[in-house]
Amino acid sequence: MNCPKCVAPVNEIVIEHVYLDFCPSCRGIWFDKDEMAFVTELKNDLPNPQAERTEGRPTAFPCPRCDGRLEELKFIPLLDLLVDRCPKCFGVWLDNGELQKVGTIAEHLLSPKNRILRVALQMKHHQGDFV
Numbered sequence: 605m606n607c608p609k610c611v612a613p614v615n616e617i618v619i620e621h622v623y624l625d626f627c628p629s630c631r632g633i634w635f636d637k638d639e640m641a642f643v644t645e646l647k648n649d650l651p652n653p654q655a656e657r658t659e660g661r662p663t664a665f666p667c668p669r670c671d672g673r674l675e676e677l678k679f680i681p682l683l684d685l686l687v688d689r690c691p692k693c694f695g696v697w698l699d700n701g702e703l704q705k706v707g708t709i710a711e712h713l714l715s716p717k718n719r720i721l722r723v724a725l726q727m728k729h730h731q732g733d734f735v
């Protein structure tokens with residue numbers, strides 16, 4: 605398997621019982637469907653309710669797993685973190701540095717102290733329904 609971004613061959617590494625495809629050249633990581641949810645301990649790969657029905661912005665990057673083409677989607681509605689996802693096999697590609705950002709977001713979503721963040725996110729979603 606080759607990196608969708610820099611075309612270098614990726615290495616398979618095992619961390620926390622998950623096989624991840626890691627590009628040593630650009631330091632991006634590929635997650636097959638459901639692996640992201642497993643790693644973040646969230647219910648879905650992308651905690652963005654719009655990800656189910658919204659098509660992302662097409663990119664020029666090929667999916668490293670199938671013949672799909674990656675699309676850019678927000679990881680979560682309110683924040684500007686864009687990740688690449690394949691609309692066919694639903695794998696997710698994280699560029700270098702995005703893993704840390706996803707980790708911070710997941711931590712906020714899982715912590716009861718941060719319920720306010722979840723309320724704010726859901727309010728935003730509801731307000732969207734009335735526009």
Ligand SMILES: [Zn+2]
Nearest residue numbers: 607610627630
């Ligand atoms: Zn790469």
Ligand SMILES: [Zn+2]
Nearest residue numbers: 667670690693
């Ligand atoms: Zn794919």
